[in-house]
Amino acid sequence: MIRTRFAPSPTGYLHVGGARTALFSWAYARKHGGKFVLRIEDTDLERSTETSVNAIIEGMKWLGLDWDEGPYRQMQRLARYREVAEQLLRADRAYWCYASKEELEHMREQQRARGAKPRYDGRWRPENAKRAGLTPPAGVKPVLRFRNPDEGTVTFIDLVKGPVTVANGEIDDLVILRADGVPTYNFGVVVDDLDMDITHVIRGDDHVNNTPRQVNMFQALGAPLPQFAHAPMILGADGERLSKRHGAVSVMQYPEDGYLPEALFNYLARLGWSHGDAEKFAREQFVEWFDLAHVSRSTAQFDAAKLAWLNHEYIKEADPGRLAALVAPRIERDGGKLADGPALAEAVKLLKDRATTLEHMAESAMMFYKRIEPSKALIAEHLTPEVMPAVRELAGSLERVEWQRPKLAEAVKAVVGKFGHKMPKIAMPLRVMLLGRTQTPSIDAVLELLGRDTVLARLQPYLVES
Secondary structure, X not given: OOEEEEOOOOOOOOEHHHHHXXXXXXXXXXXXXXXXXXXXXXXXXXXXXXXXXXXXXXXXXHHOOOOOEEEEEHHHOHHHHHHHHHHHHHOOOEEEEOOOXXXXXXXXXXXXXXXXXXXXXXXXXXXXXXXXXXXXXXXXXXXXXXOOOOOOEEEEEEOOOEEEEEEHHHOOOOEEEOOOOOEXXXXXXXXXXXXXXXXXXXXXXXXXXXXXXXXXXXXXXXXXXXXXXXXXXXXXXXXXXOOHHHOOOEOOHHHHHOOOHHHHHHHHHOOOEOOOOOOOOOHHHHHHHOOHHHEOOOOXXXXXXXXXXXXXXXXXXXXXXXXXXXXXXXXXXXXXXXXXXXXXXXXXXXXXXXXXXXXXXXXXXXXXXXXXXXXXXXXXXXXXXXXXXXXXXXXHHHOOOOOOHHHHHHHHHHHHXXXXXXXXXXXXXXXXXXXXXXXXXXXXXXXXXXXXXXXXXXXXXXHOOO
């Protein structure tokens, strides 16, 4: 059975790159009837927080990325890492290192000075320490290092990049257990993937350089290798690695800004993967289509305009009741009184074809739930002596007309024709008097939605002849 995993470090929120990795791993497991595992890699004790754990889980739930096992916590598995470390010690594939931070920095300075690559020189390998007469200093807690092979190469088949080969001579002896017994990333991930029977490790391109180290550890443990697939990095529009200056990178910023989860899901799916020219598709379709063969080797570029377009498309086809429930808190937050206006689902139905985000929709809908007095400039520009007689006539018609949009449209057109005006000449003053603005949906739709009593009450102050 195929088993994938998403293994975030809880040192911040779930960002766009992490969400895309989770999405690819989730989709691969779902397509093949496998299992998707959530694992929290919380061994960075200084930076890991429970707030970040909750934010990661909240972001995944919002995107609809359900997991079959977990969330597992690395800090709850310390005894297991120690057990595997001792196995490597017994096999002479690991050793204790007593080099201090000062020693290591001095070592690197000397290497840089002579133009060599800064790296640990293996001085505490047992044979080297014996040759140099080194003995463990009193009171110093050692770290445990993995003895990387000196000769040959390490090769793995990347399901995105193809074969990757690195000379073992380029890899130094990595710390696998810190002095406090907490595993480092590369060791913890190997033990976890081994214990959790992970068959496919799908992650970001920034982990490619870690993989040869991990391959050597798997081999030292006599364990089968999972298959690796490294998805391309996500860049901003300026070609630089995606960061806060490119806009929202926390997944949970998107619902706050008024994006639907299906829009972000769809957009992330297309970041570094494609299926022909398809831009918009449901999650079920994505699962059916997804494969690693069509994950790009090239970097992906985050395009905020395309995400906004997708969000607009999903808003247009969304159920008005669902949208109303998402828009209501935004209107109330900004002082709108939902009880004072039409049913919000009806307002949403009228507005959703023009809305890019839920925030945009809430701003547009506010005109129905919060009285906005028109400015003196708008009144002077649109409520002119030339048009007010026609407006008064229309107000009289609106007292008697059947309150349905086609009948309202007929009433407006009749007055427009009688007075010889063009439609905007009457529609604009109505918008200003009723809603305090000039940009609204079709005037007959606005009249129908506001209702007869509200329309007549709002028009009345302007109808008195001076």
